[in-house]
Amino acid sequence: MRWIKFFLAFAIMGCSNALTTFSDQESDEALLFEAREAIRKGQWTNAINACSLIDAAMLTQESYAVTCASAFAGRCGFNVLDLVTLLQGVSGSVTVFELLVDELDSTTAQDVSDCEDAEAILHGIGGASIRSAEANGLAVLLGLYKVGVVLNELADPDEDGLPAGHNSCAMADDDTDMIATSFAEISDSLTLLASQSTFWDLLNTGMTAVCGAVEAQFDDTYNICKYTTGSFTTNLRKGVRTIVREGAMLGMDECTGDAPVPACNCP
Secondary structure (H helix, E strand, O other), rough: HHHHHHHHHHHHHHHHHHHHHHHHHHHHHHHHHHHHHHHHOOHHHHHHHHHOOOOOHHHHHHHHHHHHHHHHOOOOOOOHHHHHHHHHOOOOOOOHHHHHHHHHOOOOOHHHHHHHHHHHHHOOOOOOOOHHHHHHHHHHHHHHHHHHHHHHHHOOOOOOOOOOOOOOHHHOOHHHHHHHHHHHHHHHHHHHHHHOOOOHHHHHHHHHHHHHHHHHHOOOOOOOHHHHOOOOOHHHHHHHHHHHHHOOOOOOOOOOOOOHHOOOOOO
8 A cells, every 4th residue: 555655646746747847848938929929019128028037948949049139139229120221331431330330329338238148148059050040140140230339339439420549459358358259150150151142141251351351460360250169369359359440341440541451450
């Protein structure tokens, strides 16, 4: 009789655990649905609140990560269609980050934080080789936008355009590392996306060219496109600051006259 009671108790406990796991899964799925509905309505904080209740382990799954990253991205002002439209204005005399710094206004420290959180959630899926094309595309566009927000907050806090004499070579290490993180992910993602469309190919060509120019000016230890893992070195930070500073490819043209890397860099 005791054995019967023991096995009965064990079976009940097992069923209880199974039901709890099932219930947790149901709860996470319900929260995911709630977050998506809030995003659809542009209710970013509501979406973020729903995401904050989802089991952290679920955020490594792409469906959850893309949704929750989109919630934080939306609150920091990111809009895919607006950004793609804006990037169509890139030309021989107007670079990506000149456009972004000029276009963005009223950015705040909270925007920077939300963009960082969005990017961190997305990167939590794994590297570019693990993520889908959709997630890699989001990583590229969000990365570009985040860098624009960071630069706008650092270089143009009064929203009246880049001040004369601004020098990104003096950018603090923490701020540089935020940008370096985005550049490294952008480069990795574009390598995989380049063959899929002219749009991605053009962005990849620009990123590869500016990284190549930095390497040619210094050496490969300055090339953020070759970064793999670990802390950002002094040379990598100088390379990143150079990309931000130059004016012929991606940067803010701080030396004016569409100055390329050889004429506008951070030695």
